[in-house]
Amino acid sequence: MTNTKEKITSKIWFEEPEKDNPFSAKSSYLHGYNVYDDLLENSSYMNYLFLLFMGEAPTTEQSKILEKICIALANPGPRDFSVMAAMSSSVGGSGNAASLMAALAVGAGSFNGGRELYLCMNLWTSAEFDLKKWQLEIESYDKESNVDVWPEATHCPGFEPHSDKLRTQTNQLLTILCDISENNYLNWLNENKDKLKLLSGSPISSVLVTAGAFKMLGFSAQQAEMFYLLARLPGAAAHALEQQSIGWKKFPFWPQGLKLSNDPADSISEVK
Numbered sequence: 001m002t003n004t005k006e007k008i009t010s011k012i013w014f015e016e017p018e019k020d021n022p023f024s025a026k027s028s029y030l031h032g033y034n035v036y037d038d039l040l041e042n043s044s045y046m047n048y049l050f051l052l053f054m055g056e057a058p059t060t061e062q063s064k065i066l067e068k069i070c071i072a073l074a075n076p077g078p079r080d081f082s083v084m085a086a087m088s089s090s091v092g093g094s095g096n097a098a099s100l101m102a103a104l105a106v107g108a109g110s111f112n113g114g115r116e117l118y119l120c121m122n123l124w125t126s127a128e129f130d131l132k133k134w135q136l137e138i139e140s141y142d143k144e145s146n147v148d149v150w151p152e153a154t155h156c157p158g159f160e161p162h163s164d165k166l167r168t169q170t171n172q173l174l175t176i177l178c179d180i181s182e183n184n185y186l187n188w189l190n191e192n193k194d195k196l197k198l199l200s201g202s203p204i205s206s207v208l209v210t211a212g213a214f215k216m217l218g219f220s221a222q223q224a225e226m227f228y229l230l231a232r233l234p235g236a237a238a239h240a241l242e243q244q245s246i247g248w249k250k251f252p253f254w255p256q257g258l259k260l261s262n263d264p265a266d267s268i269s270e271v272k
Helices: 037-041 043-055 061-073 082-089 096-106 114-127 131-139 167-182 186-201 206-217 220-230 231-246 264-271
Strands: 013-018 021-031
Touching: 013 096, 021 037, 021 043, 021 264, 043 061, 061 167, 061 206, 061 220, 082 096, 082 231, 114 167, 114 206, 114 220, 131 186, 167 186, 167 206, 186 206, 186 264, 206 231
Parallel strands: none
Antiparallel strands: 013 021
């Protein structure tokens, strides 16, 4: 005799069906917490996200760290390639879902993208608080094996490839996170950022700071990469919608508008 009762194999989620409709949930539980009877009324969004990824409620410090990270990541700005991709997709007539997929595709890479965040997490795991190990990792960043679909690295993950000094916003993020947390990762990074610049020849980036925060929160490299990709989507969405209404000739950083140097319409006018 077989048991035909439906079972949910997820450790994350459990549902109790309605008595008169087995396809509709009466109660939903996230890691044992009733979502609508408990979390909806008593939890914050940051605490909910932490619970969803980590399986346990965060401490006050962890919740604050996650909130600051989400604010810093929510909008990379129109200079960021992933945001540009969403804007270009949207202004070209693609649907909203396509704009977000464009942002994810471009934002998944090794330049300020999810892949760089993943590599930074591994860098933290390998080197931790040992400058000699950091030096070895920095010197061998392009020797990664089993890169699979990813192209060869063009710069050491976690360091700025096109800047000679620490970016203002990166320093602000690190300072704020250190003020919240006594965590070794963030404070060690703050104390050794100048030494790391000497080792790499480049200042640390916000990606390395973010990875240190994720390490503090207990995220694995894959969890951090996934969260990083999700956290950057709101800005891409907002800029895509704005650019859709403005039009393709008025992209940011083009004060006079976009003008074609070889516009075919000019030659047609000359013929006439």
